[in-house]
Amino acid sequence: xxxxxxxxxxxxxxxAVDDVSFECRPGTVTGFLGPNGAGKSTTMRILAGxxxxxxxxxxxxxVHYRDIPNPGTQVGVLLDASAQHAGRTGREVLTxxxxxxxxxxxxxxxxxxxxxxTPEESKRRVRNYSLGMRQRLxxxxxxxxxxxxxxxxxxxxxxxxxxxxxxxxxxxEYANRGGTVLLSSHLLHEIEVIADEIIVIxxxxxxxxxxKAELLHTAGTFVKAGDHSALANALTSAGIATLPSGDGxxxxxxxxxxxxxxxxxxxxxxxxxxxAEGAGLExxxxxxxxxxxxxxxTIEGVTA
Amino acid sequence: xxxxxxxxxxTDKPDVPFFRLVRVEVRKxxxxxxxxxxxxxxxxxxGLAVAISLxxxxxxxxxxxxxxxxxxxMSFPLSLLLPVFAIVTITxxxxxxxxxxxxxxxxxxxxxxGAKLVSVLTLAIGTIVLAVALxxxxxxxxxxxxxxxxxxxxxxxxxxxxxxxxxxxFLMAFALSMLFLNSAATITVFYIFAxxxxxxVYPPLYFSFGWAQDFIPWIDFNYAAAPLASGxxxxxxxxxxxxxxxxxxxxxxxxxxxxxxxxGLRRVLKTEVK
Numbered sequence: 001x002x003x004x005x006x007x008x009x010x011x012x013x014x015x016a017v018d019d020v021s022f023e024c025r026p027g028t029v030t031g032f033l034g035p036n037g038a039g040k041s042t043t044m045r046i047l048a049g050x051x052x053x054x055x056x057x058x059x060x061x062x063v064h065y066r067d068i069p070n071p072g073t074q075v076g077v078l079l080d081a082s083a084q085h086a087g088r089t090g091r092e093v094l095t096x097x098x099x100x101x102x103x104x105x106x107x108x109x110x111x112x113x114x115x116x117x118t119p120e121e122s123k124r125r126v127r128n129y130s131l132g133m134r135q136r137l138x139x140x141x142x143x144x145x146x147x148x149x150x151x152x153x154x155x156x157x158x159x160x161x162x163x164x165x166x167x168x169x170x171x172x173e174y175a176n177r178g179g180t181v182l183l184s185s186h187l188l189h190e191i192e193v194i195a196d197e198i199i200v201i202x203x204x205x206x207x208x209x210x211x212k213a214e215l216l217h218t219a220g221t222f223v224k225a226g227d228h229s230a231l232a233n234a235l236t237s238a239g240i241a242t243l244p245s246g247d248g249x250x251x252x253x254x255x256x257x258x259x260x261x262x263x264x265x266x267x268x269x270x271x272x273x274x275x276a277e278g279a280g281l282e283x284x285x286x287x288x289x290x291x292x293x294x295x296x297x298t299i300e301g302v303t304a
Numbered sequence: 305x306x307x308x309x310x311x312x313x314x315t316d317k318p319d320v321p322f323f324r325l326v327r328v329e330v331r332k333x334x335x336x337x338x339x340x341x342x343x344x345x346x347x348x349x350x351g352l353a354v355a356i357s358l359x360x361x362x363x364x365x366x367x368x369x370x371x372x373x374x375x376x377x378m379s380f381p382l383s384l385l386l387p388v389f390a391i392v393t394i395t396x397x398x399x400x401x402x403x404x405x406x407x408x409x410x411x412x413x414x415x416x417x418g419a420k421l422v423s424v425l426t427l428a429i430g431t432i433v434l435a436v437a438l439x440x441x442x443x444x445x446x447x448x449x450x451x452x453x454x455x456x457x458x459x460x461x462x463x464x465x466x467x468x469x470x471x472x473x474f475l476m477a478f479a480l481s482m483l484f485l486n487s488a489a490t491i492t493v494f495y496i497f498a499x500x501x502x503x504x505v506y507p508p509l510y511f512s513f514g515w516a517q518d519f520i521p522w523i524d525f526n527y528a529a530a531p532l533a534s535g536x537x538x539x540x541x542x543x544x545x546x547x548x549x550x551x552x553x554x555x556x557x558x559x560x561x562x563x564x565x566x567x568g569l570r571r572v573l574k575t576e577v578k
Binding site for chain 1: 312313314315316317318319320321324325327328331332335336337338396400401402404405407408409410411412576577578
């Protein structure tokens with residue numbers, strides 16, 4: 001299991017990680033969600049002993065990463081799939097790790113098969129790999145030593161939708177065998193697909209955490225009409241407070257029935273009327289990314 | 305979710321043994337295309353050096369090259385390109401960012417640096433053995449081609465100085481690579497101070513100016529070593545070796561290996577790996 005307590009990291013006057021605390025338990029896949037630059041990678045580097053925290057503590061299985069003997073056989077880490085020597089073949093990258101950990105080289109073939117890299121692909125140099133292939137290689141590398149805990153930074157980045165579902169079943173099986181997984185993503189959609197527990201981070205601070213069901217469940221209603229302003233007026237005059245939500249709709253704390261009656265009374269035709277599942281998380285995430293819109297991909301992920 | 309078997313980290317597991325780290329580092333010196341070409345280029349240079357030496361011996365009736373001479377000739381092509389291995393073993397990790405996974409498999413960075421140092425020294429000593437062996441073969445061949453008796457003027461002291469200086473250059477390359485953590489900067493600085501200046505700039509200064517004869521040995525350990533190794537300076541004049549010659553040699557070693565090595569090691573051990 002992974003435990004982070006009151007972790008902070010300052011770079012000069014900038015707080016990259018600000019009093020972050022969370023836990024990842026065996027048997028669960030925990031998703032670390034936040035826009036780029038929110039502090040996910042810094043937290044994960046601190047967990048892996050590569051960055052020194054300014055204050056607070058981060059332990060893996062009860063000990064600091066630096067104190068783990070032969071750590072590759074106990075904790076699988078993938079921090080950046082592109083951070084491999086471009087001139088080595090994929091097979092060679094795994095072979096070097098296997099020698100370091102003292103594993104039989106048959107393990108390399110097993111892992112290549114597990115991540116669906118063909119023998120031909122494994123003999124190509126990493127320079128010629130697509131981002132998706134690098135991610136598969138990185139995941140093979142992190143699983144090589146049969147660790148009980150996995151720390152993966154943006155492992156689904158560059159994977160196609162089929163690849164993301166492949167990763168979900170891979171990590172789901174891993175967690176079912178008692179493994180602990182922490183993975184990060186800047187895309188809500190990826191985290192929704194893969195994780196059971198979600199931690200949302202923005203500007204170095206945790207803004208929400210809980211099980212997927214808890215976070216996706218929101219009381220209230222999502223409603224949408226062809227005539228947006230007519231709907232807004234109808235609800236306001238019926239005394240129902242609303243907030244703009246994704247896709248040009250409105251969200252309200254009122255029940256779907258109340259909203260439906262108010263719209264019918266005013267004669268507004270509705271396109272959509274449903275319980276606002278997930279809308280809360282989506283809005284929170286939009287708000288987080290709105291002022292730090294670093295790339296169009298972030299928004300794309302939210303509406304996907 | 306409560307799981308009966310809470311996975312614990314086993315802190316009693318044996319560490320990654322040092323020899324395995326060395327084995328990996330040695331393998332990494334040869335498993336990229338760049339390193340393969342570096343080896344092939346060195347092989348071609350050695351072949352050229354042997355061929356040219358034998359050609360000269362064969363074409364000139366009154367030239368004979370001794371075993372020591374051949375070994376010096378062979379060590380030149382080896383020391384020309386091989387220090388690049390000592391440099392990229394460090395800077396390659398930072399440049400390619402493979403140090404991220406390297407330091408997650410062995411978080412104690414000093415052990416990784418130690419393994420890299422051992423692998424670099426193994427290469428340095430291995431190449432010297434090769435140079436001496438090739439020198440011996442070329443010596444026999446040279447004697448046959450030139451029609452003279454092979455001269456085995458090889459003293460233990462000659463071998464030790466040859467090995468010592470070769471190692472010093474590898475250590476210099478290694479120390480600078482930790483200081484800069486950048487291939488281009490390290491290779492530039494190393495070849496300017498270890499090859500270009502000693503071959504192209506120091507000699508004319510040395511032969512023309514008295515101050516240069518006093519000054520250059522302070523900043524170049526090869527010049528400083530000459531009187532200690534052979535009792536002659538670079539002019540070929542016999543000198544009486546005094547304390548000052550040892551001080552100069554030590555100073556040059558500290559300047560190029562000690563200082564960059566200590567600052568560089570601190571940098572490698574302390575800096576954040578991103």
